[in-house]
Amino acid sequence: xxxxxxxxxxxxxxxxxxxxxxxxxxxxxxxTLTAIAIGASMDLLIRASKRLPVGTTYAVFTGIGTxxxxxxxxxxxxEPVSAAKLLLIALLLGGVIGLKTITQExxxxxxxxRS
Amino acid sequence: MAWFCLVLxxxxxxxxxxxxxxxxEKKGIQGYLILAAGFVLSLGLLSVAMRSISMGTAYAIxxxxxxxxxxxxxxxxxxxxxxxxxxxxxxxxxAAAVGLKLIS
Numbered sequence: 331x332x333x334x335x336x337x338x339x340x341x342x343x344x345x346x347x348x349x350x351x352x353x354x355x356x357x358x359x360x361x362t363l364t365a366i367a368i369g370a371s372m373d374l375l376i377r378a379s380k381r382l383p384v385g386t387t388y389a390v391f392t393g394i395g396t397x398x399x400x401x402x403x404x405x406x407x408x409e410p411v412s413a414a415k416l417l418l419i420a421l422l423l424g425g426v427i428g429l430k431t432i433t434q435e436x437x438x439x440x441x442x443x444r445s
Numbered sequence: 446m447a448w449f450c451l452v453l454x455x456x457x458x459x460x461x462x463x464x465x466x467x468x469x470e471k472k473g474i475q476g477y478l479i480l481a482a483g484f485v486l487s488l489g490l491l492s493v494a495m496r497s498i499s500m501g502t503a504y505a506i507x508x509x510x511x512x513x514x515x516x517x518x519x520x521x522x523x524x525x526x527x528x529x530x531x532x533x534x535x536x537x538x539x540a541a542a543v544g545l546k547l548i549s
Contacts, residue, residue: 386525388516
């Protein structure tokens with residue numbers, strides 16, 4: 331796991347927290363935390379997209395955010411667990427791992443080549 | 446009207462993603478402005494669309510347009526890889542994300 335992919339994953343984790351924040355925040359400090367999480371997830375996504383293709387980082391970021399939110403809502407907010415949800419999460423993980431395996435990183439020069 | 450807002454909302458998300466790349470390619474505040482304008486507009490339009498379209502459906506379509514749009518934008522505007530495997534894996538992530546939003 332290298333730096334850039336770690337940043338995409340952590341950006342996804344912050345996304346989960348702000349999606350939950352937008353739904354459940356109830357006072358000034360929960361809203362402040364939500365705003366910080368939005369800023370942090372964007373910042374990490376921008377940095378990761380310096381070296382990784384933005385089409386890939388955005389798909390993975392959205393995917394982790396979605397799957398993570400579903401998992402947490404099942405765990406914390408009593409949403410029902412279903413086989414369909416688990417299967418879709420497995421499909422998503424497969425796609426993310428695949429992307430990580432085949433993606434070539436850009437060198438310091440920002441103009442990327444085709445892999 | 447709601448569906449029009451929803452499509453516009455997805456497209457604004459792609460503008461936000463364009464802003465991400467712009468921040469990385471050129472110094473200055475412009476990229477951040479495009480990014481913020483794109484995502485704020487996108488969320489605003491999404492919430493308008495959700496007044497008459499159910500939340501799961503609206504989220505799923507919004508995610509779909511945003512993800513596909515970003516991948517297409519990356520390939521057309523930034524010369525990102527068109528490798529079949531890459532498109533397949535992005536498709537898997539996309540199908541899973543859309544599916545999860547539809548059923549949860």
